[in-house]
Amino acid sequence: MRPLIYVQVYRGHFIAKRIGNGKTVRKECVGLEHPRTLMGDITKVEESFSAALKELVPTIRLLKPKGLVHLLPVYEGGYTNVELRAFKEAGELAGINFAFLSTLDRPHTDAEILQVLR
Numbered sequence: 001m002r003p004l005i006y007v008q009v010y011r012g013h014f015i016a017k018r019i020g021n022g023k024t025v026r027k028e029c030v031g032l033e034h035p036r037t038l039m040g041d042i043t044k045v046e047e048s049f050s051a052a053l054k055e056l057v058p059t060i061r062l063l064k065p066k067g068l069v070h071l072l073p074v075y076e077g078g079y080t081n082v083e084l085r086a087f088k089e090a091g092e093l094a095g096i097n098f099a100f101l102s103t104l105d106r107p108h109t110d111a112e113i114l115q116v117l118r
Contacts, residue, residue, distance in 0.1 A: 003057045003065035004117045005096060007049065008107055009087065010072055011038060016052040018065075019113055025055045038073060039086045049094035057095075064097035066117045071103050079103060 004019040012033050017024045031044025039045065057065055069091045071079060084101055091099030100116055102108065108116075 002063045002097065004113065005053065005056060005065045005067040006108065006113050007052070007067060007069045007091065008072055009038065009069060014048070014052070016049070016056055018056040019110055019117070023056055025052050027052050037083060038071060038075075038079070039083045039090075042086050042090050045087070046090040046093045049090055049096075053095045064095055066098055066100075067091050067096035068100045068102055068108065068113055068116055069096075070108060071101070072105075072107070074103075074105050 006017045006019055008015045008017075009032065013026060013028045014032065015024060015026045027048045029045060029048040031041035031048065032038060034040030053065065069087050071084075071087060088099045088101055102116075
């Protein structure tokens, strides 16, 4: 079974959680500190996502984890397609098999995440 990862992205940091075992890591990320947008530096975001994944899924697996990347700050006008694509690509480059995106204005419950990722 593929590991399931939930990443809550905030300005300056993110919280990644492995669904099922409850393990959670918080990472500060300079790539999330741009003054006008959440995605400032895709390379720094991808590196931070990758480091978090190594902590949550430490062993090498044949099946990469599925993930939900959740952008929590609400911006007037929402996110551009370029920003959304950058977060999806950062998750996939970090090792998530397929990164789903969410911009819901509150954190998801484990049940909601399982519905999306199963």
